[in-house]
Amino acid sequence: MKKVILAIVALVAFTGTVFAADVIEMKRGVKFNHKAHQENLKDCTKCHASAAGGKIEGFGKDFAHKTCKGCHSTDGKGPTACKECHKQ
Numbered sequence: 621m622k623k624v625i626l627a628i629v630a631l632v633a634f635t636g637t638v639f640a641a642d643v644i645e646m647k648r649g650v651k652f653n654h655k656a657h658q659e660n661l662k663d664c665t666k667c668h669a670s671a672a673g674g675k676i677e678g679f680g681k682d683f684a685h686k687t688c689k690g691c692h693s694t695d696g697k698g699p700t701a702c703k704e705c706h707k708q
């Protein structure tokens with residue numbers, strides 16, 4: 621029984637890292653690594669209205685180019701060129 625529980629725990633941990641929506645696929649080939657940003661920035665309110673997160677109202681081109689690209693260029697980290705975010 622103990623072995624079974626360990627196996628389940630291991631499986632949950634494994635699938636958790638591999639299959640959760642860590643990377644959000646966006647329009648024009650943008651692959652947004654949500655998890656990496658959460659871990660890197662720690663502050664959810666950099667992008668979300670509250671620390672609970674969730675859908676971002678009016679998310680799209682304007683938000684992305686202002687908030688995403690804006691942070692990358694102000695902080696000098698992360699892509700700012702079209703092709704670096706848009707893979708298609």
Ligand code: HEC
Pocket residue numbers: 641644652654657658661662663664665666667668671672673674675676677679
């Ligand atoms: C760098 C920007 C950024 C940061 C920081 C960030 N998120 Fe998000 N998050 C997003 C974007 C973009 C979406 C997709 C929004 C949409 O489609 O409306 C999203 C979606 C979500 C969702 C919706 C469900 C899902 O997983 O797709 C939840 C819940 C969420 N974020 C929680 C959080 C929490 C909690 C934190 C802090 C630990 C956080 N986010 C940090 C950008 C961010």
Ligand code: HEC
Pocket residue numbers: 650651652653656657660661666667684687688689691692695697698699704705
């Ligand atoms: C508050 C700052 C901040 C915001 C907002 C932000 N990013 Fe980033 N981004 C970073 C940092 C820091 C890195 C890591 C750069 C490094 O490690 O060299 C990064 C890296 C990236 C990368 C390259 C590495 C990877 O994870 O694939 C992409 C693509 C990216 N961001 C897309 C986005 C998108 C799309 C959004 C908006 C939905 C966004 N970022 C919002 C700070 C931010």
Ligand code: HEC
Pocket residue numbers: 645646647648650679680681684685688689692699700701702703704705706
């Ligand atoms: C930091 C990453 C990033 C950079 C740099 C960036 N974009 Fe975007 N762009 C996005 C994201 C994220 C979206 C919104 C995707 C969505 O709504 O799913 C977007 C949306 C768009 C859209 C609208 C797509 C649609 O079908 O609604 C166009 C057009 C676009 N970008 C062109 C460009 C051009 C041209 C450049 C260079 C001048 C550029 N982008 C630079 C991340 C970026």
